[in-house]
Amino acid sequence: MERAVTSSASRLTRRQQAILGAFEGADAPMTAREAWEAARDEIPTIGLATVYRAVKTLTGEGSLRQIEIVDETPRYEPATRPHHHHFFCRACGRLFEIRKCPPSLRDMVPDGFAMEDHSIVLYGSCEECLATA
Amino acid sequence: MERAVTSSASRLTRRQQAILGAFEGADAPMTAREAWEAARDEIPTIGLATVYRAVKTLTGEGSLRQIEIVDETPRYEPATRPHHHHFFCRACGRLFEIRKCPPSLRDMVPDGFAMEDHSIVLYGSCEECLATA
DNA sequence: CTCATTGCAAAACGTTTGCACAAAA
DNA sequence: TTTTGTGCAAACGTTTTGCAATGAG
Numbered sequence: 479m480e481r482a483v484t485s486s487a488s489r490l491t492r493r494q495q496a497i498l499g500a501f502e503g504a505d506a507p508m509t510a511r512e513a514w515e516a517a518r519d520e521i522p523t524i525g526l527a528t529v530y531r532a533v534k535t536l537t538g539e540g541s542l543r544q545i546e547i548v549d550e551t552p553r554y555e556p557a558t559r560p561h562h563h564h565f566f567c568r569a570c571g572r573l574f575e576i577r578k579c580p581p582s583l584r585d586m587v588p589d590g591f592a593m594e595d596h597s598i599v600l601y602g603s604c605e606e607c608l609a610t611a
Numbered sequence: 612m613e614r615a616v617t618s619s620a621s622r623l624t625r626r627q628q629a630i631l632g633a634f635e636g637a638d639a640p641m642t643a644r645e646a647w648e649a650a651r652d653e654i655p656t657i658g659l660a661t662v663y664r665a666v667k668t669l670t671g672e673g674s675l676r677q678i679e680i681v682d683e684t685p686r687y688e689p690a691t692r693p694h695h696h697h698f699f700c701r702a703c704g705r706l707f708e709i710r711k712c713p714p715s716l717r718d719m720v721p722d723g724f725a726m727e728d729h730s731i732v733l734y735g736s737c738e739e740c741l742a743t744a
Numbered sequence: 745c746t747c748a749t750t751g752c753a754a755a756a757c758g759t760t761t762g763c764a765c766a767a768a769a
Numbered sequence: 770t771t772t773t774g775t776g777c778a779a780a781c782g783t784t785t786t787g788c789a790a791t792g793a794g
Contacts, residue, residue, distance in 0.1 A: 525751045546679040580713035590738030605723030658776045
């Protein structure tokens, strides 16, 4: 029963590690471009295409999770984070983590269907933006 | 107390009506390009840019709702449809409507935040694809 | 040596925009 | 006339890909 905790992440190259590290170091989901900017601190010559390739690989492998927000370019977060959802503030564009998850989701799955994942995004205004408004 | 039922849809041009009609006539959310193809049956000379402009206007106005699915281009559906969510089958790429909605969503909103909308997407396999598998 | 990874530039894709023209008011 | 809408083609931002060079084993 000695199984790796770090998911199925096969051996990663130094660049791929740097990219995954960029996502792990961030306090919020990032875009591919943002991860590229972060990774360049460590590997200045890294190309944007390499980041896109790594993001695709890591997402397929299950090391990264892709988050879709209306009218925003996709963001990614490490799949090692505990299960949660997101609140997107339309005023400031920030994405907040929500730890709660509705218990009744299973009931929504139609008979005969098999749910693998789910995503919940709440849209509105954050406390700070409401105060400033 | 005589208010229009058809949301805030201001006066629409013939093309804009045709585009909205395309979404209303579809049995599932459509992409802008698909709406364009449908609208061309009625107005063969309509341009794709017109569809994109109309979709943006109609979405902003609240006549259309935008649906985001991981790795898919955005789809739209008439906002007049009763509240529901979606199940995306990764095997066949079809989007299914789910009428149920978890009652406890309010509890997920952080204190001080104001939720305007929410979106729930379930990912997995539909009954048909499971049978064929 | 062999094979996978990378940088770069070009291509592809979905979407937006500038502009001249047409339609509506 | 003034304003708004439209087609077209060009521009845009994001993502993918072809290919030669590099790196790992």
